[in-house]
Amino acid sequence: MLLSNKVAIITGGTRGIGKAIATEFAAQGADIVFSYLRNEDKAKEFEKEIKKAGRRVLSFKQDVQDFDAVKKMIEEVKAQFGRLDIVVNNAGILRDKALMFMKKEDWDDVISTNLTGAFNFTRAAIVTLLKQKSGNIINLTSVAGIKGIARQVNYSASKAGLIGFTKALAREVGPYNVRVNAIAPGYTETDMVTGIKEKHKEEILKGIPLARFGKAEEVAKTAVFLASEESRYITGEIITIDGGLTT
Secondary structure, rough: OOOOOOOOEEOOOOHHHHHHHHHHHHHHHOEEEEEEOHHHHHHHHHHHHHHHHOOOOEEEEOOOOHHHHHHHHHHHHHHHHOOOOEEEEEOOOOOOOHHHOOOOOHHHHHHHHHHHHHHHHHHHHHHHHHHHHHEEEEEEOOOHHHHOOOHHHHHHHHHHHHHHHHHHHHHHHHOOOEEEEEEEEOOOOOOHHHOOHHHHHHHHHHHOOOOOEEEEEHHHHHHHHHHHHOOOOOOOOOOEOOOOOOO
16 A cells, blocks of 8 residues: 555535545545545544544544644644654635636635645644654645636635745755645536536536546545655655646
8 A cells, every 4th residue: 555654634625626535535544534524424424434444533523724723733743643754635616606706705714724724734734754864745626726717816826825835845854855836626526516507617627637526535635645755755745637628
């Protein structure tokens, strides 16, 4: 298994891409820690799934925007598991609307969750990774941060920020054998895509050379690769999984 005896934290781990990554990491031998914001019943059910895979698991009802609470969470993880190897900054939200109608809280909520949330978890974990002289940070950005999407100015800005965050941090911590990479999914079959009207889906598919939406499991397998020794000479990269949308 590619991630045997590793300890991985995944933010936003109870649904969509986050859940797929946690599931795949567990299948590859990692112990799992995941955060969630609302659905405690769903979190407990997912804990049972991870345990059935033979892995240890912890979950935290945690707002990624709360720096002090995130710091306490990381301390608890180290106390329980004795180490930390992988941080996946996946938690994200949408507040889509044209800029002329966008409220300040629409901007603030998206930036605080998608970008500042990644800072909070990475900042809380980074000293441990540097002391170990090993570790992996994987940030979930988006094609929206590469090409920009109308009515997603806040979301696109947050995801573009994660790209800069990834590249700068990779240079900073590379000498300590800590790698930082990002995955930029395109339209993926998750709750975010489910809400798109069928007519709009048809228009989107016309712009995707592979003529389909991606699957969360496809993103998860890429995350496993980036978290494993198979990618030990890769850092500061943004891997796009979009069926050719941004080609």
